[in-house]
Amino acid sequence: MASFAAALQGYKASRHSLSSIFDEEMKSFALALMNSPIKRGGQNTTLPSTFAYQIFTDDILLLKSNNAPQQIITTQREGFIDSSFLSKRWRVFVLVENDTKVIVAQLVDQRVESIEHVLLEAILPIVYVIPIIGLLVFFAINRSLKPLNFLSKQLKQKNVNDLTPVEVKDNSAELKPIEQTLNLLLERLERSFEREKRLSADAAHELRTPISVLKITAHNISIAFEDNNITHQHIHELNNNTARMAHVIEQIITLNRTTPENFEQSKSTIDLRSVLQQVISDNYEKVELAHQSISLKSHAIPFYGDSFSLEILFDNLIKNAIKYSGENTQISISTLQGDDTVEVIVEDSGIGISQDNLDKVFQRFYRVKQHVETGSGLGLSIVKHIVELHGGVIALSKSTLGGLKVSITLPYNAKDVDCG
Known part of the structure; x- marks a missing residue:
């Protein structure tokens, strides 16, 4: 036209x-x-x-x-x-x-x-070629839009449960970013839905036992109340079971809260030694009650990471060491700083974990049967999840103190700050 x-x-x-x-x-x-x-x-x-x-x-x-x-x-x-x-x-x-x-x-x-003879001689070739140009443009646009039409068809055929990646054959350079963005969005949606299903499964699986125990405890208290025989043991048992349920709920929420999407936004430069000192201070009362000794060997280490998740990580490790190493044991925490990594080591002088169970303890809800103490089975799953969010690795081995040694190696992304 x-x-x-x-x-x-x-x-x-x-x-x-x-x-x-x-x-x-x-x-x-x-x-x-x-x-x-x-x-x-x-x-x-x-x-x-x-x-x-x-x-x-x-x-x-x-x-x-x-x-x-x-x-x-x-x-x-x-x-x-x-x-x-x-x-x-x-x-x-x-x-x-x-x-x-x-x-x-x-x-x-x-x-x-x-005039018309002269003009027609000049204009007629243009008029004749216009339909040819129109056809060429039509076929060119149709060919160019073919990947987009194919992509649109794929999206229309998807149902609410289909989050598989889309693929455009014969990708054009313009559609490649769209395809990548859509696939990234579908991947994030799939992970989000998976976390929701996992949260429901975790809650249903793990809360079943403490709820049953609370029901039994409430039943026992009800009978004791009728007999006018409520003792301090009943109250103590109720408190312990309530605390256990609260701990399980906190662990499940923590495990599902630390997602890759919100993790990067919460990073900042922190001092690992200060984080470890704070976590030790928060758990020191438990250390004293168990007649244990705890030590920290570290200097100021500026590290770029998420303070909240790292506190959860070290809190789980130290709580596990306090809980499973037993009374009158020694807990040692140290750091080793390399050129591009920093290693945090937590070890104890308890009975440790057998070699057969070392690879299983990271599974959700897995509990080591050789320990008298019981837990939710989520602690080390959370620890591994947080380590992976920071791009690090975690390894378990036997400690020179006789118990369990947990080594966490994190990529050293520190910024130029003075941590004191």
Whole structure:
């Protein structure tokens, strides 16, 4: 359409220009007649010309072409005018010099025919090629939109449970970012739905036991109340079971809270030694009750990470060491700083974990049966999850103190800060 409009506009402009050229040609012919000695002949002359002309001197016709009338063509004093004679429409030019008047006329139909012939010769190729251009554009656009149509078809066919990646065959450079963004979004949605299902499964699996225990405890207290025999043991048992349920709920929420999406936004530069000192301080009362000793060997280490999740990580490790190493044991915490990594080691002098169970303790809800103490089975799963969020690795082995040794290696992304 744009090409056709441009051609039409060009046709109009060219027609006006050619009309001006024909006018100039008439003017030139009139000047030639005015200065030609033929006008003195005083006779009709047949010329090989497309013009009709008349030459007057003192209003007396001296000379005319055979296609011109005997009467004066126009009374126009001078210049161009459109006039009719001999039952046709003419374009007329009048030139006056002294007592001589030259009138030159050209058929309008002849001018239009000549103009259209010239213009059509120039414009018709453009007009002919417009449909070809249209077809080429149609097929080019259709081919270019084929991947987009294929992508749209895939998206329409997806149901609420289908979060598999989309793929566009013969990817264009423009659609590749769209495909990658959509697949990333679908992946995040799938992980989000998976976390929701896992949270429901975790809650249903892990809360079943403490809820049953609480029911039994409530039943026992109800019977004791009827017998007027509620003892401190009943209250102590109720508190312990309530605390256990609260701990399980806290662990499940923590495990599902630390997601990759919100993790990167919460990172900041912290001092690992200060985090370890704070966690030890929070658990020191438990250490004293178990008659244990705990030590920390570390210097200030600026580290770029998530303070909240690291506190959860070290709190789980230290609580496990306090809980499972037994009374009158030793707990040692140390750090080793390399060129691009920092290693945090937590070990104890307890009974440790057998070699067969070392790879299983990271499974959700797995409990080591060799320990008298019981837990939710989520602690080390949370620890491993947080370590992986920081891009690190965790390893379990036997400690030189005799118990369990937990080694956590984190990539050292510290910023230039002074941690004191």
